[in-house]
Amino acid sequence: MDLGCGTGLVGEALYASGFTQLDGLDPSQGMLDVARSKGIYGELYCAYVALGDEKLAIPDNTYDGLTICGSMGVNMVPPEGIYEMHRLVKPGGIIVNVVRQETVNEIEGFKDRLEPMMEQMEKDGKWKLVSRVLFPDYLVDQGGVIFTHQVC
């Protein structure tokens, strides 16, 4: 699952790396139309991860892996979205979440929340942190963080 797939930039890179069974999800039909035109996705869901208890119309444990790149932040996927990500992935599966460092460290609603929520999920035995990698120049002069978790 490529969550918040937009026009499919990440999907293209994944497909080229051999991940040829890909679904995507995004609330923008216009973006999904572009993603569809690339011919690399199976299902493309026009939906959004909501704040609160609302679940996506996708069963638990559907995917071997899930990526979300640049789609967590203000007015996008909220911190609580990690619960939906976790729900969609099978035990043993991998979740890769790429977020701006600024979002993780400075933005209200995310700083002091996103990482503690991730850590609490680890304490609750839901997933394990595989790696937390910082990288520069994610967006103009801003760095990014790549969180990789394995579902328990």
Ligand SMILES: C[S@@+](CC[C@H](N)C(=O)[O-])C[C@H]1O[C@@H](n2cnc3c(N)ncnc32)[C@H](O)[C@@H]1O
């Ligand atoms: C910066 S774009 C990144 C797109 C793509 N992942 C990429 O790297 O090219 C953020 C995407 O998140 C989507 N998005 C925003 N809010 C969302 C939500 N609540 N649930 C799912 N996707 C959302 C937007 O429609 C947009 O396509």
